[in-house]
Amino acid sequence: MDFKVGEKAVHPYHGVGEVTAVETKEIAGHKKTFYILRIVESGMKVMVPTDAAQRIGLRAVISKKEADKVLAVLKDTKFAVTAQPWNRRQREYVEMLKSGSPVEVAKVLRDLTRLKSDKDLSFGERRLLDQARSLLVTELALARRCKEDRVEAEIQGILAS
Incomplete structure (x- = not known):
């Protein structure tokens, strides 16, 4: 490309x-x-x-249709990573982020947000959560041609439910 x-x-x-x-x-x-x-x-x-x-892994910004698929991943109730303890889980999440796939990044964001509501995240997991949110919000805002604040609010709404 x-x-x-x-x-x-x-x-x-x-x-x-x-x-x-x-x-x-x-x-x-x-x-x-x-x-x-x-x-x-x-x-x-x-x-x-x-x-x-x-x-x-340099790629073009996803389309609006693909952005909708990414948001659907956030609504899924499954966990992508079930490994224990936290350092194994963190290693898997890092690999998912490195893949560059917005779907994989969405899974990291979804899993870590849900995990955060159950227990305290390690420092590394909190950093991965912030990184996943940042990567996803910026790209989804571009794909959907709207402001990042709106995407952030939509993601928060999906993950809070």
């Missing part, structure tokens, strides 16, 4: 970013082309080699 300057792309770990430039740099005597992304949430600059973008 080729991205043009000004387009939005989703980095599996950092979230939604805007392609601000496509630059060629010389590294160790070899010329390599990079997408320069400015991550929407943090403003961080990320360089992704164009020839490795697919392998890394």
Whole structure:
């Protein structure tokens, strides 16, 4: 998938970013082309080699239809991860987040939110919960062409029920 300057792309770990430039740099005597992304949430600059973008998991923002499927995952009552103790569970959640799949990220958000209502989360789990929420809210707002606050409220409503 080729991205043009000004387009939005989703980095599996950092979230939604805007392609601000496509630059060629010389590294160790070899010329390599990079997408320069400015991550929407943090403003961080990320360089992704164009020839490795697919392998890394750089992808386009999901469609409105796909966004509706992601919201449906939040309504599901099953737990995606049932591993015990917390460090095994955390390892599985990290892998799900790294996948870059919005459906997997939604499962992490759903599971950890439900778990939080039953017991205190570990520091690592709280961090994963915040990361999952951040990744999902930004992309869903873009996909549904609405403000992040509205998506956040909708997610809270789904998870509270």
